[in-house]
Amino acid sequence: MASEYAIEMLNITKRFPGIIANDNITLQLRRGEIHALLGENGAGKSTLMSVLFGLYQPEEGTIKKDGQVVKINDPNDANALGIGMVHQHFKLVECFTVLDNIILGVEPAGKFGLLQKEDARRRVIELSEKYGLHVDPDAKISDITVGMQQRTEILKMLYRDNEILIFDEPTAVLTPQEIDELMQIMRNLRAEGKSILFISHKLAEIMAVADRCSVLRKGKYIGTVNTADVTMEDLSAMMVGRNVNFHVEKKPSHPGDVILHVENMTVASKVHKNNAVKGVTFDVRAGEIVCIAGIDGNGQTEFVYGLTGLEPLVDGKIVLQGKDITNAPIRERSVSGMSHIPEDRHKHGLVLDYSLEDDIVLQRYFEGEFTKHGFLRRPNIRQYAEKLIEQYDIRSGQGPVTMARSMSGGNQQKAIIAREIDKNPSLLVAVQPTRGLDVGAIEYIHRQIVAQRDAGKAVLLVSLEMDEVLDVSDRILVMYEGEIVGELDPKKTNPEEMGLYMAGAKRDTVKKEA
Amino acid sequence: MQKSPNRESLLRKPGFQTLLASLLCIVLGLLVGFIALLIINPSGAGEAIMDIMRNFLNYSKRTTQIKNLGNTLVKTAPLLMCSLSVLFAYKVGLFNIGAAGQYVAGAGACIYCAVGLGLPWFVCMLASILAGAVVGAVSGALKAYRNVNEVISCIMLNWISLYLVNTLLSGVKNPTSPYTYSVTKKLVTVDGVQQVVDHPQALLPQLGIQGLFNNNKYVGLALPLAILLAVCIWVLLSKTRLGYELRATGLNKNAAKYCGMQDRHNIVLTMAIAGGLAGIGASMLYLTGFEDWSVTQSSVPGMGFNGIAAAFLGGLNPIASIFSSFFIQHITDGGAQLDKQVYPAEISSLISSLIIYFCGFVLFFKTSLNRWLDRRGEKPLTDKGGKA
Amino acid sequence: MILLIQYTLVFTSVLMLVALGGCFSEHSGVINIGLEGIMVFGALGGALVMKYLPVGLPGFLFFIICVCAAMLAGILYSLLLAVAAIDFKADQTLVGTAMNLLGTAAATVIVKAINTAENPNNPSSTIQYIAAKKHFLFVDGYEFNWFMVLAVILLILSTVILYRTRFGLRLMACGEHPQAADSVGINVRKMRYAGVIISGLLGGLGGLVYITAGVSEWKFENGVAGFGFLALAVMIFGGWKPTKIALAALLFGLFRSLSNVYTGFGFLNSLNLPSTVYNMLPYIISLIVLVLFSANSAAPKAEGIPYDKGSR
Structure with a gap:
């Protein structure tokens, strides 16, 4: 045991065209601790994790496992190093059983690749009992609750003997009771010597379960603190950079x-x-x-x-x-x-391959102002779009003719809100x-x-x-x-x-x- | 220094990229066709591929050339209609492989109306539109209301239409051949005895256009009508409220539903229009008397499938498909110029199916091109950064 | 009656083999509209071997060589789909359609070229294999052939492979949730290639079985008359499950064979329907089946969507 750290990401810098997603970030995960990674949307948390899993190669910085520098080229390398992750959107095959999902990729098989699931099932049940997961290995994923699905993901890591467990926003989909149970499971895992990285922007949960917390803001590393030494207000200030009045x-x-x-x-x-x-x-x-x-x-x-x-x-x-x-x-x-600002702006709210002006008249194109004898009145559409762009401060590359797809999420949402509010519902x-x-x-x-x-x-x-x-x-x-x-x-x-x-x-x- | 950004912005234009991709598809298709010819008989392959590309230009006499150009144009009109049918449906996100069957239905309807019922050409044409539209609408309705994959339902309908039309047209068959009577005839029953009489009213008017093609009597209304319809489809898609709705449905079905467009209704309407286009295409060929229908044919005519090639080769643009249709028909007829004792005429269908296949790579080609341009675009920036 | 049974069994074998092929491809996540073209190529491979192989060879060996040739031809042809759909993210419907047209066109060109090379006055696209075909039958005079046995074996094998092996589990994971498969170290690209290649193998074999069903020559201009698409309907009707596909194939095989033998049945004859009705029957039945079974489809969730490592 050369190092007290299970995994270290040192001075990681990752650039994308136009932005620096990770700017000299350092994250050190101790063996047997629960370490929170805190930051707002867009703070660079996902990029950092993608670097850890080899999906992106950083321009600068190194990754160390047990004090040794390692090179991670793809998720398989990460798996081989004992790093496992519960993704925000579960990576489970819905029509498979829990057991099949757990063994997928590391299937025990005999001659001709015939599956031999008996030992695996026994092991899964054992692990499930040991950590208090209560998962039925033969249940179909599509039939079990979201909480159970998450535990299946945890079992996937345990079955692979992963030592470093990463939880990406694990509580977003859970009920408060399930959240409490998850916290207990995480503590059990820590007690067994697993190292846990807990990605979240929920302060209460971090305070409740994490030992230490590293904070990112706009791609930059802000600092690492012991949760016992700080208050929620402190963490909040670190996260947003000012005491925001929500x-x-x-x-x-x-x-x-x-x-x-x-x-x-x-x-x-x-x-x-x-x-x-x-x-x-x-x-x-x-x-x-x-x-x-x-x-x-x-x-x-x-x-x-x-x-x-x-x-x-x-x-x-x-x-x-x-x-x-x-x-x-x-x-x-x-x-x-009735105006409707939909939950999923890409699925319902916009035709992404339409221009901004075409998307802006999506709820009104049929009105006399924009259609006459079945033909679109292009000049009126342009004029109207320009008015809303001005009024609601919608920023885009080429104004009304910008493809909606190329706009930022915030401006896409502004366009939808402008459209829905301006029709005077x-x-x-x-x-x-x-x-x-x-x-x-x-x-x-x-x-x-x-x-x-x-x-x-x-x-x-x-x-x-x-x-x-x-x-x-x-x-x-x-x-x-x-x-x-x-x-x-x-x-x-x-x-x-x-x-x-x-x-x-x-x-x-x-x-x-x- | 000045030229490079200009060239780049041209390369970035979607229209130019489509043109480039289409040309690439043609070159690749011809290349593989040429290789096939080389394998069959190396000595004449170069000449053969030129024969295919020259088509009517193979004839030495100018008047014969023009006459044969007319023949190619006669078949370009229906092909253009089939390609419009395919691209129109594709704009709404539907793959209308059923253009072939809708075309067959249109053929059946217009021939039966002409020969069996003795109706004038415009009624026959309307009947073929209607027949095609009904077949198309069936696929559309199955897709919209029962979630049946339109490709499979279209294929089934292709065969069903073929057999139905064969059955229907058996009633107007020439007893001495497997073909129907020509559309210039009609069947009348006089005193319980069936007689065949002349019926020139079923022929499409020639409008004097035949004069331009050395009195090729088959050339007439069809060609200008087809081009007019191509323009109409372009206007419909890009300038009208219906086009706006249909494109929105094709690009994002959920958003179309969200803003109150009737997505299911639009799917049925689209397929009906697509079917009508393929149907009228059939009447543009059969009402010229250029060909008669064989009631024993056991495979669906290739016109509808070639329509797929023309539609994609034209980058799914109605105006461009006028040219791509002509090209596809040009090489298809060119295949017939080959020496049948050495080379099979199907080399042309080989080339057009290869063109469809290569069209599948167009998206990849465009994204790669854009990515390449992006990378080139980035470099000068970093260079500048270095100097500053 | 025996005629009906033998035709039903032959056509069932064809539909089952090809539908199983489609099933493998779709479980890996690639929609295989091009089965029709694959069948044509398999048929071509088999027919050419039957044409050139000395008829004197022992029957079993002859059979094996023909089967291998058809499978190989099918596999090679299916690679066209695999490359386009998996590596170049092409529209799978478009490519499949192109493959169907290309299959018939290319096979016609090849056969015609061979025929005219032998005799310039024979520009037909027909291959004959009267003598060779006898090797496939196990009772003289009846159309019961070894392909039926092979089809049953392959059915059992397919079921085992899909549901009992490591390969099957991984294959289906790629069709359902490729991101999940990728995250546990499964090479999605390889598995999809495997799925398409198996569909080429089975589809190619199905093509060979089809052109030996009751006839001893084949005109390649006609392709395989929409059988690849009937097989797709069988696959959908069978809910992407081998055992159900076998039953669906039996049903479709029965209707298809009616058009060959309906004249032998008194009561069908007395109905006095035109023969085209029987020709249409399988297609009409498929449409009805699709209408009834498409709404709650059990199709693999990720089929038809090119897998992009970036989108997680």
Whole structure:
């Protein structure tokens, strides 16, 4: 044991055309510790990990394993060095069993490559018991919960005798209870001598489980601290570089008439046989921001699809400004005053290979201003696009003719928001509008949403970010397993209480406003 | 120093890249065809490949040349329609391998209307549009509402159309040959006895164009109509609201649905239009009397498949496909110029199928070219950095 | 009746072999629309060997050589798809379509060239193999041949390979989630090549079986009459699973053979349907099957998508 460090990344620099993704970053992981890697989106965490797994070769810097310099050319090299990773998006084959996924790539096989799974199954069960993972090796991945899938990923590393375990944002998809269990599993692993790198931007979790924490900001290395010596505020300041005031400035709301009335809405699930949304009932009034909060995968996506018409309802009723739109086609809902900032801007929000101006008129191209006798009125489209680009400060290489694909995520999102807000809706449905954006863009978008409220629009915000929920909304509805389990006042509640609702540990019978 | 950026910006133009890629496909296709000729008989291979490329120019007399150019153009019109059919569907993200079957349906409809029902040419043409559109719409509907892969359903419909048309046209068959009566005839029943009488109204009008081609009587309305339709398709795709919707559907089905376009409806409509284009293509050939239909044929005519070649060779641009269609037809007819005792005429279909194959590499070619340009673009920058 | 059974078995063998080929390719993640062309090339390889191999060879050896020739021809031809789809990320539908057209065109050119070289007045695309074909039959006078036995063996082998071996597990991982396969050190490119090559092998063999089904000469201008696509329908109907594919092939084989033998059945004859109805039947059945079974498709998730190491 030459070194106290299991793995060291020393002075790593990685450049891409136009940006320095990693600028002289040093990360040293001690044997048997849980080490957090903290940073915002775009701070350079993923690039650093890609370097560790040999997906990118750094321009400068070295990697040491147990004090010895090593060269990592591809993920196989990393695996051979005992480095394993639980990716944010699991690398599991859905139609395989847990066992098949675990042995994939290191299959025990006899003559003619015939699989011999018995020993492997025994070993998996052993490991599963040893670390308290409780995974059934014969279950199909598509049938088990996200938490179980994550444990399968952990078992994959353990089965390969990996010593260095990397967890990439592992809690994003988990319920609070599952998060607690994961923390316990990580402690068990540490007790067995595994070294753990825990990538996260959630301060509470880092404080709860990590021994040390390294912080990155905008590609630069900020420092490494013992979590016992610092407070959450300290870490936060290191992460964002200033004591940001996340709080959104806004006046009290003055709710007016009911704009949206949803009654007993039920939507089928695409992945399982049950309904994903089960009898949801609520109202949104003019001049208020109502937020649907909850952990990812509790029916929010299906709820939005049902509300906006992307999926049919199994049961229930939707009324927009007194007009029943339960079975109305998408276009009719849009024309009736519903705007929708979609969750996935690449899947739904934009035609990436259209020019910016074509994307900007995506919801209005059929109006008389832009179409006459079936022909597009190009000059009007150009003029309108230029107006919105100016007004909403959408930055792009070539203005209206820029391909949407070539724009940055933040500007793509701005284009969508400009388009949806400018069509002057009575109801704005915004689903995770700030996902994957930097702090500046987030502030901008929050201001726009509040401005819409102040202009007397009804706003329905669907968000997974607890801070966003608490700061922006006037009223919070918590969704758990497809049901509204609580209605909270953001001024009176706190993250802990919300967490209980989100995890299904607490529930009210929400008053039916019908 | 001044020239290099200019050349580079030309290389970066998507249109220029497509042209370059298409030319490359042609060269590669001809090259492999030439190699095949070399293997069959090395001594005449050079001459043979030139014969294919010269096509009508092989004839020594100018008047014969022009007449044969007319023959090539007669078949270019239907081919252009098939290529428009393929590229139109492809813009919406559908691979219309069924142009062949839609073409067959169109052929069946117009020949039957002409010979069996004795209808005038424009009715026959409408019938062929309708027949093609119905066949296309079936594939579209299956895709939109039942998630059936359009390629496989199109292939099945190709064969079904072929057998149906064979059955239908058996009713207007010339008893002394496997072919139907020419479209210049019609069947009438007088006192219970079937008679064959002349029926020139079914022929497409010549509009005097035949005069340009040494009185090649087959040349007429079809060619200008086909070019006009190509322009219409270009306008439809790039200038109209429908084109805007269809392209959006093809590029991102989910976004099209999100903004309230009726994606399923659009898929059916697209395939119906594509089918109609292939269908009218058939009437452009058969209503000239250039060919008659053999009711015993057991393979789907290659016109629709060559349409795929022409569409991709033309970089999926309606205007460019006018030229690519002519080229494909040119070499297809060129194959017939070969000495059949040495070289098989199918060398032409070999070349056009190779061209389709190489078109599969176009995307890779373009991204590689762009990446190469990027790398070249970066270098001067770092050089400058070094000097500063 | 015996005629119906023998034709059904022959056509079932063909469809099953080719569909199994498609199954391997798709499980690796490559859509193989080009099966039709692969069949033509396999048939060509087999036919040429039958034409040139001395008929006096022992029957079994003759059979083996023909089978190997067809498989090899199929494999070589399938490499066209593998290179384009795997290394050059080409549109798999486009390339497959090109391969189908190319298959028939190239085979016609080759056969015609051979025929005209032998006799300049014979520019036909037909190869005859009357004598050679006798080697394949195991009861004289009946169309029961060794290919049927081989097909059953290959069916069993395919099932074992896909579900019981390391290779099968890895292959299917590449078709379902290539990023996952790559992350555990599986070479996705190699596995996809393997999948396409196996489909070439089985498709090529299927082509040979097809041209020896009840006939003893083949006109290569006609290709294989959409059989490659029928096999794709069989594969979809069989849910990408070998055993179900075998059953689906049996059903399709039955309908296909009806067009050859319906005249032998009194009640079918009395219906007085035109023969084209029977010709259309397999295609109509496939369409119906596709309509019924495409909605909830069990297709490998990553099929048709070129694997790009960068996108994780």
